[in-house]
Amino acid sequence: MLELLNNPISTCSQKVRLVLHEKGIDFTDTRIDFRAKEHLTPEYLAINPDGVVPSLLHDGQPILDSSVIMEYLDEVFPDVPLSPRDPVGRAKMRKWLRFIEEVPTVAIRIPSFNQVFVRHRADLSDADLEDDTNARTLRRTFYREMGRTGFSDARLQESYDRLRETVTRMDDALADRDWLCVDLTLADFCVVPTIDRMRDLGLSEAWSDKPHMKRWWEAMQARPAYRATYYPGTRVTDIYDEIGEPA
Ligand SMILES: N[C@@H](CCC(=O)N[C@@H](CS)C(=O)NCC(=O)O)C(=O)O
Numbered sequence: 001m002l003e004l005l006n007n008p009i010s011t012c013s014q015k016v017r018l019v020l021h022e023k024g025i026d027f028t029d030t031r032i033d034f035r036a037k038e039h040l041t042p043e044y045l046a047i048n049p050d051g052v053v054p055s056l057l058h059d060g061q062p063i064l065d066s067s068v069i070m071e072y073l074d075e076v077f078p079d080v081p082l083s084p085r086d087p088v089g090r091a092k093m094r095k096w097l098r099f100i101e102e103v104p105t106v107a108i109r110i111p112s113f114n115q116v117f118v119r120h121r122a123d124l125s126d127a128d129l130e131d132d133t134n135a136r137t138l139r140r141t142f143y144r145e146m147g148r149t150g151f152s153d154a155r156l157q158e159s160y161d162r163l164r165e166t167v168t169r170m171d172d173a174l175a176d177r178d179w180l181c182v183d184l185t186l187a188d189f190c191v192v193p194t195i196d197r198m199r200d201l202g203l204s205e206a207w208s209d210k211p212h213m214k215r216w217w218e219a220m221q222a223r224p225a226y227r228a229t230y231y232p233g234t235r236v237t238d239i240y241d242e243i244g245e246p247a
Contacts, residue, residue, distance in 0.1 A: 002027040005047065006054040007034055008234045011108065011193035012066040013054040018189040019070045021225035023080040035120070040135050051137035067097050070186045082186045089181060096180050096187035104166040104194040109142070110159035111201050114150040116236045121148045163198060166191070167206045167213055174212035178219065192220055200235045 004020065004027050006013030020027050032038045032053050040051050047062050048055040056063040056072070063072050074082050084090050124132060133143040145151065151159075170191070173180055180187045195217060198204060207213045220226055232238055 001057075001059055003030055003057040004028070004054055005030045005032055005044070005057070007032050007039075008231070009236065009239070010034075010053050011105070011112075011197055012052070014193040014196070014229055014234065015066045015190055016054050016056065016069050016073075017229040018192055018225050019073055019082065019186065021228040022082065022189065022223065023073060023077055025073065025077050037135070040137070045137070049137065051135075052139075067101055067186075067190060070097075070190065074186060082184065082189070084181060084183065084185060093181045093185045093187050096185075097190055099169075100166075100187065100190045100194070103162050104191060107159040107162035107166070108194045108197050110151050110155055111203070112197060112236070113146055114156060115201055116240055118146055118148070118150040121146070124148060160203070163194070163203065164206050166194070167210055170216065171207070171210035171213040174216050179216070188216075188220060189225075192226065195220075196230065197236070200237050 002020075002025065004013070004016060006016065006029070008031060017029075032044065038044060039048075039053055044055075045051055047057070048064055050064070054066055054069065056069045058072075058076070063069050071083070084093055121129060121132065129148055133140060136143045145155075170180065179185065180191075195207075198206060207217065
């Protein structure tokens with residue numbers, strides 16, 4: 001029995017949903033409401049002490065962190081393999097995973113919070129803001145820096161640069177192959193939520209002159225797993241309609 005505790009709009013949750021759907025694995029989709037702070041309740045923190053989603057429960061055993069969950073699923077359900085068979089190929093895929101976690105996954109949070117999520121903090125009193133910040137187990141420093149008005153222009157600019165670097169790196173890698181690691185792997189699924197969020201926030205100009213990246217993006221969106229992952233209500237533009245550009 002697999003239960004995914006996740007949130008429709010969370011990019012980290014989307015990584016795991018993509019892999020579950022691509023592999024055709026049945027799972028119980030349990031939605032955690034961020035506004036109700038369900039990810040910060042004692043019950044949820046007992047499963048995931050970081051107070052973040054997603055968490056996978058496999059026969060009650062918590063498996064945590066989206067990239068770890070992706071690799072776990074690929075190990076335990078090998079019928080549709082999403083990792084290279086040879087150690088060198090696997091090392092290359094893991095290098096992409098680490099890069100994606102360290103660079104674009106971190107960078108996309110800054111425009112996401114500035115354009116969308118920070119609005120929920122605008123009217124908090126000083127005391128409530130402090131409580132809200134202190135409640136964030138893993139991201140206290142991040143929330144403190146965001147405050148009630150968002151990250152600085154310099155931080156925003158740096159994030160845009162890092163996102164553009166990612167797209168350029170992908171376009172270069174995809175010049176002579178269909179997928180980031182020759183065959184379709186976890187690396188491709190890991191970066192999809194960042195690219196989808198970039199489009200959602202109106203940042204798709206970053207790949208307007210990147211033909212290989214565009215071809216890859218069209219191929220990813222054509223997959224049934226992509227359509228199953230992005231059901232209505234999974235994008236910021238589904239909820240906040242003044243943001244971004246049409247898909
Ligand atoms: N490294 C973790 C990070 C998970 C994470 O940051 N999740 C975000 C949603 S994408 C979250 O739960 N944020 C809760 C919050 O900001 O309070 C993973 O990949 O699973």
